[in-house]
Amino acid sequence: MQTPTLPSPAQEFRRGIRDCLPIIIGMLPFALILGIQGGQKGMSVIEMPLMTGLNFAGGSEFATVGLWAKPLPVLLIVGVTFMINTRHILMGAALAPYIRHLPMKKVLPALFLMTDESWAMAMADIRKRKDAGLPLFSLQYYLGVSLTLYVVWVITSAVGAAVGPVLGDVAAWGFGMAFPAVFLVLLRGMWKxxxxxxxxxxxxxxxxxxxxxxxxxxxxxxxxxxxxxxxxxxxxxx
Known part of the structure; x- marks a missing residue:
């Protein structure tokens, strides 16, 4: 039996970027809405990317913006963020069998960048690689997906925070449907x-x-x- 030819790390990284481009189309309006709402709540152009960059998890970020006030309810925000982000424990557990061979210096950044989208794309890619007889997990592919989503999300939310104070109620624009549409596409890829x-x-x-x-x-x-x-x-x- 002929051994499949393994693509180079650079090819895998580019494949990850290419595969996540449709996801980015759905993420852009949602990241803008998050930034706009944060800007309207008084979050600065510095505070918004700090929040999205340190807590890279869309659902809890929207919850944080909703709770943003003066004085800042720090304990409430931390509690709600933890509650919403508990799903990452299960996602990490599902991914663990495929990354346990990696050194901790690679595992920790990979898990930090893990979101619903990058996790779903990684799991779908694992099934494809299994069918093709390739090593199940491609760290370079995963990083291509995760880093692209991370950079786009942080920058776009910061842009939203900058323009938010001069805009009206963006919820009326209907952009909120973008994120559910993205998840439906991801679920379709995982359908068995x-x-x-x-x-x-x-x-x-x-x-x-x-x-x-x-x-x-x-x-x-x-x-x-x-x-x-x-x-x-x-x-x-x-």
């Missing part, structure tokens, strides 16, 4: 059939129910727990 998708459905129903009946970000852990429990019992039945 209805039975494997049952945890997604359980997570969606639980998160929607809690979102409609309670205040705060409790819908995030509720959806996560429902998905995990469904996957656990589904695995036992398999």
């Amino acid at each position: 059939g209805w039975r494997p998708a049952l945890p997604w459905l359980a997570s969606l129903i639980a998160a929607a129910a809690v979102y409609r009946t309670t205040k705060g970000a409790w819908y995030v852990p509720a959806g996560t727990a429902a998905g995990l429990l469904t996957a656990y019992f589904q695995g036992e039945d398999a």
Whole structure:
């Protein structure tokens, strides 16, 4: 059996950049909205990229902007951010088997840059590489995706913060549909059939129910727990 030819690190990095370009189209308006809302709340052009650069996780960033006030409710923001970002624990656990061979100096930056989009693209790429008989995880591909998303997100949100104070209510522009559209595309790439998708459905129903009946970000852990429990019992039945 002939061994597949491995692409160079530079080729893999460029492939990551190329593959994430459609995602960026959906991210740009959302990053602008985040920056604009932050600017209208009083966040400076320095504070916005500091927040998005140190806490690279869109959902908790929007929660932070929503809570931004003077005096700053630091403990509340930290608590809500932690609650929303707990999903990264599960994402990291799913990725761990494929990166455990890497040295810690490479693993930590990779996990810092991990977002829903880069994680989903990495997992989809792992399945493609498995079918092609290639090493399952390409760090260079992952970095091409993650670094591109990171730079675009931070810069665009900073631009939004700069122009935010002179604009009106951007929520009325309808850009909010961009992010859900991106996630639908990502889910389509991970689709394996209805039975494997049952945890997604359980997570969606639980998160929607809690979102409609309670205040705060409790819908995030509720959806996560429902998905995990469904996957656990589904695995036992398999």
